[in-house]
Amino acid sequence: MRIPCPFCGERDVSEFAYHGDTAKRPDPATDDGQRRFFEAVYLRDNPAGPHRELWYHAQGCRSWLIVTRDVRTHEVLGAALATRGAA
């Protein structure tokens, strides 16, 4: 698999470390924080199709990327810096 790092260009998947989907860190101040954190850490959706996920360019620029990937075909539909694309 090849990932188009916005900083380094298209690179082999072996340079990257996978993290998981782009679930946001819940607000720790809410009343049901423990449930929300539990769900964010353990209960992940596994959609058959495009998936927004975090990859770390460990052997490159050390950027965290939001990669959109079709998990059925491994087709990479796009990649953006997490600092910019965190919406």
Added chain:
Amino acid sequence: MMPDSNRLASGGLIDRSKTIGFSFDGRSYRGYAGDTLASALLANDVRLVGRSFKYHRPRGIMTAGPEEPNALVELRAGARREPNTRATTIALFDGLEAWSQNRWPSLRYDVGAINWLLSPLFVAGFYYKTFMWPAAFWEKVYEPAIRRAAGLGRASGEADPDTYEKINAFCDVLIIGGGAAGLAAALAAGRSGARIMLCDEDCTLGGRLNSDLGEVDGRPGADWARHVTAELEALPNVRILSRTSVFGVYDGGTYGALERVSDHLAEPQPHQSRQRYWKIVAKRAVLASGAIERPIVFGGNDRPGVMMAAGVRSYLNRYAVKPGRRAAVYTGCDDAWTTAFDLARSGVTVTAIIDHRATVAPQLRAEATRLAIPVHLGADVTQTRGGRRGLQAITLRRADGREQGLPVDLLAMSAGWSPHLALTTHLGHRPRWSEAHAAFVPDALPPGMSVAGAAAGAFGLAEALRQGTALGTAAAEATGFAITAAPAPRADDEPIALAPFWHLGSSSKAFIDFQHDVTSADVALAAREGFRSVELLKRYTTLGMATDQGKTSNINGQAMMAELTGRSMAEIGTTMFRAPATPVAIGALAGHHRGRDFRPTRLTAGHGWAEQSNASFVEAGAWLRAQWFAQPGETDWLTTVSREVRDVRSKVGVCDVSTLGKIDVQGSDAGTFLDRVYINMFSTLPVGKTRYGVMLREDGLVMDDGTAARFAPDHYVVSTTTANAAKVMQHLEHARQVLWPELDVQLVSVTEQWSQYSIAGPGARQLLDRLLGDVVDVSDAALPYLGCVEFTWRDVPARLFRVSFSGELGYEIAVPAQYGDAAIRAIMEAGAEFGIIPYGTEALGVMRIEKGHVAGNEINGTTTAADLGLGRMMSQKKDYIGRVLAHRPGLTDPDRPTLVGLRPINPMARLRAGAHMLALGAAPTTENDEGYVTSIAFSPALGHWIGLALVKRGPARHGERMRAYDPVRDGDTEVELVSPVFIDPQGARLHG
């Protein structure tokens, strides 16, 4: 018999001026440059080359290509001996040695052939049925016996003396296969200027053009291939890799290929690799991998002398070898008639063309008549007979049902062709059945791939050339290159009709999978017993599971199953292929990464000094760290380590701690950032101070510990454990970039930029006074415990931290790594008068256990801060990663195993890490398990072994006695639970 007796007087692509000597099973023969081992053996009339996998049936050479299932040999001798190599792909080299496999004591007299009499035991599923009972017999009796009786070649058992390489390459268009279609594609795409790579398994490009007599653009096919190869070689944008198999298709247009750099030599030249693993990234690929000829399933079809029809043409036309003297051809397709014609023209007596079809094209019959070859239409071969040298006669059943014997020593068979489409399926795309082709053909394809020629079902030469040209053009255009239209190379359309037929009922063994000895009876048995899907058929009978992945056999087995179960080929489908499409040595995938080069070794700047100081080293992650420094007369490590601990605690010692991770954290929000990643506060840390901190994962478990020093309001230096340095960096970057990108903070790893030495012991301050002089004040008032300071020392920036892992008065001094060697030598020199010694990681470990400091054994991914006695550090005033889930009920259960110290009741007893903690008198059961020993050490100060353990409610149970139970190593030690701090609980030494 004359040597080389089957060689034609002229012709072929061999170089008759270069004679090559080789041996097979210890006998010497000769061949020519351009021969394969198979062609040279046939030239020398060697027809029996191996014994089959299960039944030890005599087997000969069946094909002329990489699909060969029978002629597997052990190649080369000694450490280079390689089992299961296909004689049909081994280029002949001078001095080649090969041996037949799976026979004892010799190929001709094989004791294992008795398996033939036991063959009812070896039918499909025999593993599951015959040896079910008694169970204990399986491992001790049956399996070793089967392994001896059945099998392939032997590995050398020695280290491989050759080297292997890995290389990455990028191109616009990758063309897989250099036959007619591949060459046409390369020519069309290459002329556009696109970057082309052309990979072909053979040593010479051309594919079937080198074995058939058809013409292209008015010249013999082999000549045309030479001519095109020369043109391609002249193009700077084209790279040709011959002897290179593309074995796998991966995501993102990535292809794996294996180049056999020096397999065609007796041994590699100096500094030359044996094989090279290519990882090729291509924008487009044209697959032109050709087709594989299908055997016919009839009784005795595995006898030496029964060969594939196109393979026979290869031997005749490419290698100028007659594989027999009296031949017959058995087929159901037009293509094999060419074999009969070529045989007749080469002077071989062709006694019959036996065609399953009732009618064939008139021009074929006319040519047969012209060459005086008798033709039997609607006829079949029902049986073969033979002797030690293989085939002697066949039984022919004519259209009128009468049978007749026909003495022949060569039977060329062909049931038509199957596209070699394995590479189209590697990403999960299924081929489809085509009635028109009577074959599975590629359907959906991997992104960027197109298929040309026989691999796409275009079995005729003219059509293959047209497809190659069209798809080569399209691929180059798709990558942005303009093509000046040129006509496809021209060839005549030859007859390629066929009628599919798969098998004949037979009273004797009719083989489907020759390499795995799967017969038509096995497939019938699988059908009777309900293993009817192609996937179950494969696993129950092992059809297609040999090293050839069923290249010649899958289709026949599937077709027979379809027929037996009344389904169509489209309904029954085919099994999928996995990479590698052709066997690849693990050594080639590893490349240079083997033995001590398996991964890079990281050395600290002080490594050379440590070597000179007689250090023994231990791997810590990728680093090598000094484990201890033995002195003359010390014969065991415990003596050395205990002496190092005593010397540090009584005098002063120095330890290289450069491998600890160091992360520079800067920015106006640096303090806020660290507050969010550590359980304790860092924004309140004064400048010039260091603080111990613990990081959690978001699930609430401890990830790592270390210190952070503050050198300016917006500048911290964080330290991590050696093992977790990269993981912590990734974690912090995640926090900075993903969780809180709005914070003004920057991170950089400076682990390798700084050398750092821990100086510990009562003499540490005097040593530093001597070392640093007036440069920096190291008095307790100026630099109290946990103080830190930056300064310039001998024109070099330096840092001094007053921290301690050993519990002694301790400092860590850091200098830029290029001065690391000078620094350790200066420290040793300044420390000489104070009795300084270097100490290693073992002594460091002993001292941290004596002080109850946790390390990797305790921070093991299952422990919370509270488990480690660090619960009070968890701030109540702020949020931080892991805070919320650390307060889950399961992580705050008071029964959780928590850190304690252990003292053996018998002071001579040895403790063992990993032992389980049981109440005295409790049975050793899982229910009674109350925790486990994490770390142990021999304490020189106390004179006995001590340990750290995680025990349920441990801190409340100091003084209680338990068992440390370790049945694996015969350990059962009574211990007392004590405080984990064994030495100087008040910290007087630390603050001294």
